[in-house]
Amino acid sequence: MLELKNLVFEVPSGPDGDVKRIIDDLSLSIGDDRFTVITGPNGGGKSTLAKLIMGIETPTSGQILFDGQDITALPITERARLGIGYGFQQPARFKGMTVKKLLDIAAGRKLPMLACNEYLAKVGLCSASYLTREVDKSLSGGEVKRIEIATILARDPKLAIYDEPEAGIDLWSFDRLTETFRDIHAARDGRSIVIISHQERIIQLADEIVLLRNGQVVETGTPEELMPKLGFAARGLDDYGCPLSTPTELHLTEIPTTC
Amino acid sequence: MAVDLSPIDEGLLAEIANLHGMPKGAFNIRKDGELVERHSSAFIEISTKTDVPGIDIRIAPGTKGETVYIPVIVTQSGLKDVVYNTFYIGEDCDVKIVAGCGIHNHSDQASEHDGIHSFYCGKNSRVVYVEKHYGEGEGTGERILNPTTNVYLEEGAYCEMEMVQLRGVTSTVRDTNAELGADAKLVLVEKLLTHDRQTAESNMKVELKGEGSSVQVISRSVAQDDSVQVFNPLVIGEAACRGHVQCDAIIMGNAKVKAIPGIEAASEDAMLVHEAAIGKIAGDQIVKLMTLGLTEEEAEQEILEDFLN
Numbered sequence: 001m002l003e004l005k006n007l008v009f010e011v012p013s014g015p016d017g018d019v020k021r022i023i024d025d026l027s028l029s030i031g032d033d034r035f036t037v038i039t040g041p042n043g044g045g046k047s048t049l050a051k052l053i054m055g056i057e058t059p060t061s062g063q064i065l066f067d068g069q070d071i072t073a074l075p076i077t078e079r080a081r082l083g084i085g086y087g088f089q090q091p092a093r094f095k096g097m098t099v100k101k102l103l104d105i106a107a108g109r110k111l112p113m114l115a116c117n118e119y120l121a122k123v124g125l126c127s128a129s130y131l132t133r134e135v136d137k138s139l140s141g142g143e144v145k146r147i148e149i150a151t152i153l154a155r156d157p158k159l160a161i162y163d164e165p166e167a168g169i170d171l172w173s174f175d176r177l178t179e180t181f182r183d184i185h186a187a188r189d190g191r192s193i194v195i196i197s198h199q200e201r202i203i204q205l206a207d208e209i210v211l212l213r214n215g216q217v218v219e220t221g222t223p224e225e226l227m228p229k230l231g232f233a234a235r236g237l238d239d240y241g242c243p244l245s246t247p248t249e250l251h252l253t254e255i256p257t258t259c
Numbered sequence: 260m261a262v263d264l265s266p267i268d269e270g271l272l273a274e275i276a277n278l279h280g281m282p283k284g285a286f287n288i289r290k291d292g293e294l295v296e297r298h299s300s301a302f303i304e305i306s307t308k309t310d311v312p313g314i315d316i317r318i319a320p321g322t323k324g325e326t327v328y329i330p331v332i333v334t335q336s337g338l339k340d341v342v343y344n345t346f347y348i349g350e351d352c353d354v355k356i357v358a359g360c361g362i363h364n365h366s367d368q369a370s371e372h373d374g375i376h377s378f379y380c381g382k383n384s385r386v387v388y389v390e391k392h393y394g395e396g397e398g399t400g401e402r403i404l405n406p407t408t409n410v411y412l413e414e415g416a417y418c419e420m421e422m423v424q425l426r427g428v429t430s431t432v433r434d435t436n437a438e439l440g441a442d443a444k445l446v447l448v449e450k451l452l453t454h455d456r457q458t459a460e461s462n463m464k465v466e467l468k469g470e471g472s473s474v475q476v477i478s479r480s481v482a483q484d485d486s487v488q489v490f491n492p493l494v495i496g497e498a499a500c501r502g503h504v505q506c507d508a509i510i511m512g513n514a515k516v517k518a519i520p521g522i523e524a525a526s527e528d529a530m531l532v533h534e535a536a537i538g539k540i541a542g543d544q545i546v547k548l549m550t551l552g553l554t555e556e557e558a559e560q561e562i563l564e565d566f567l568n
Contacts, residue, residue: 054550076549086550092543095507096479097565105561106551155551 002030002053002159002192007062009048009215022048023059024215030159035185036194037203039230040212046196047089049212050161053194054086055079066159085157089164089196091148093136099147100131106151119150122180124173141168149177153184161194166202174199181205203227264295267363268332275359275391276330286328287314289342291335303327303354313343313375316356320349320381328357331374336366336400341373350381350413359391362402362427369429371403378409380416380443388420394427401429408435412443414469419446424459425567426452433461439500441469449478450567453486453514463492467500467529476504481563482514493521496529504533509540509566 006025013020022045030036038046051057053064055076064072071079094102103116117128123146133139135147145168152160165181166174178201184193185205195202203209209226211219219226264272268290272278281288281296285303288295292312299305302322306315316327333340348354364370380386394402404424412418424431437445445465453459465474474494482488494502506518522531540562548558 056546056550076546077552077554080550080552088543088547090543092541092547094544094562095566096568097562101565105548105553108552151551 001032001065001067003063003065004028004049004053005063005065007049007052007064008060009045009052009057010060022215023052026062026215026217028210028217028220030192030194032158032190032192033188034192035181035205035207036192036210037206037208038194038196038210038212039198039203040218044212045215046212047163048215050086050163050194050196053159053161054084056086080157083158085152085155085160087149087152087160087162087165089167091144093139093144095134095136097135098131099133099135099150102135102147102151103131103154106154108155111154116154119153120147122153122176123147123150124169124176125150142170142173145169146173146177153180156191158190159192159194161196163196164198165195166197166199174201178202178205200227203230264290265334267334271332271334271361271363271393271395272330274393274395275332275361276328276357278328278330282326282328284325284327285316287316288328289331289340291333291338292340292342300325308343308345311343312341313345316344316346318346318348318352318354321351322349323353326355326357330358331360331372333360333362333364333370333372336364336370336398337368339369339371339373341375343375343377345377346379348378348380348384348386350383352381352384352386354385355387355389357389359389359393360404360406361392362394362396362404364394364396364398364400364402366398367400368398369401369403371401371405373405373407375407376409378411378418380410380412380418382413383415384413384417386416386418388418390420390422392422392424392428392431394429402427403430404428405432406434408433410435410437410445412437412439412445412472414440415442416440417444419448421448421450423450423567424452425450426454428453428457428459430458431460433459435461435463435465437463437465437474439465439467439469439472439474441498442471443469444472445474447474447476449476449480451478451480451488452483452563452567453481453488454483455486456484457486458488459486460489461491465492465494465502467494467496467502468498469500470498471500472498473501474503476502476506476520478504478506478508478518479567480506480508480516481511481567482508482516483511485513487515488517490516490518490520490535492533493523494531494533495523495525496531497525499526499528500530502529502531504531504535506533506535507566508537509563510537511539 009023010019285300302319518535520533
């Protein structure tokens, strides 16, 4: 159970000590076994919220509770050890570190080759040769991104946060990835998934959608409740005058799944 | 001639040559300027030089799958050991050579070992050379290692050299020279880590003389604390050849790193490329490993180990 209470995050803006509020008095609860998708316009505070939960950013005020424990002041490492995981939108690259080594670090133990191959297969990397490759610039953006997601699968945290996992991934791999998220959720073994996404097919998997705009939770609900509204918003028909950015970002058109 | 090895000696040998006890096959172990034990094999003959200190290692043509160990250890302070080791590798060989020098200095006097290694690799031979340098000991005396490596590759020969110096060496000046014949290929990998007030200088000169010859120079280094590193790799292309020089350094604390990769072409068909990069450990790397449960220190250590792996 993750509870965010009156969370505020401000950054300096301008020379006169002005501040810009990125997260604005946000409160939100995410229960165990829940699949939550956070969506909303660019600049709405989604990635910042994820970083506040992981401890990469520190809130200006407010409280973060994880399974009842106040983790607001805990460093990243401690939160990771408590069971929070974070898949970066733009993953780091490591010269000299093999994919196998990164997966081992993520799992906290030496993994058998077979297990590594399974994690890679789940993100659509179906060649065992990836294990000995280095996580450096020799890998493409989409490959690094999928390896990033595989590290979270290997870590198997109690609460996994994925920041736009679909970004930079081709349609074939995206298909496989969607299945993987569905499988994790179907297992319902006390783990929670939070995905920041604009992808209709990921949004449809959610138990709950959280619509974030200007650092505030505007609306929450099931896909049935919120999908029609999101669709209208994308077409510029809602009261906010297309606040949900452009339709290309929302990918609300049908995605071919036959390829 | 056999000298008993102390636990310190055995520790040094394990560190530099991964040796536990005496190796099988051909080997020559030198301690404090003197021979400890030597063994030749059916195809590899090791003999003492008559003009200067050192040994000649002659590997018969067609020798395949053998490993030669020639480690050196220095435990006596105030000693300056200079040794010339020359390898004559016949045609069509496939061998591995494990060298290395470990210094244990417990006093305030300097210990120095200068190894001058020359390799004459015959046609179509394949040689893998591994050299590890290491220093330890509680004394304040300097631990100095100044290796010179000369490589001559005949037509179609392939040589892979991995030269590693991780920790403990106060000062080093490394000179590496190579000449390549037609279709010869050289891969030079150098890995260095300096700390405290250590200094390291690495000069390389690779001459690509034959058609179709190629060289790849890969230098990875970490400079910590107040240490200073200077790299001068130079590749000269005199024929239709390929050369690639890559220097990558991680800089930490108050260290200084200077990389001056050079390429010179004297043939319009020479293709030479150099890259050099110096930078600190990227923040996103540390944060990523922390989200996987490592502390900041553990993350830093992990990144350095992999970088020098």
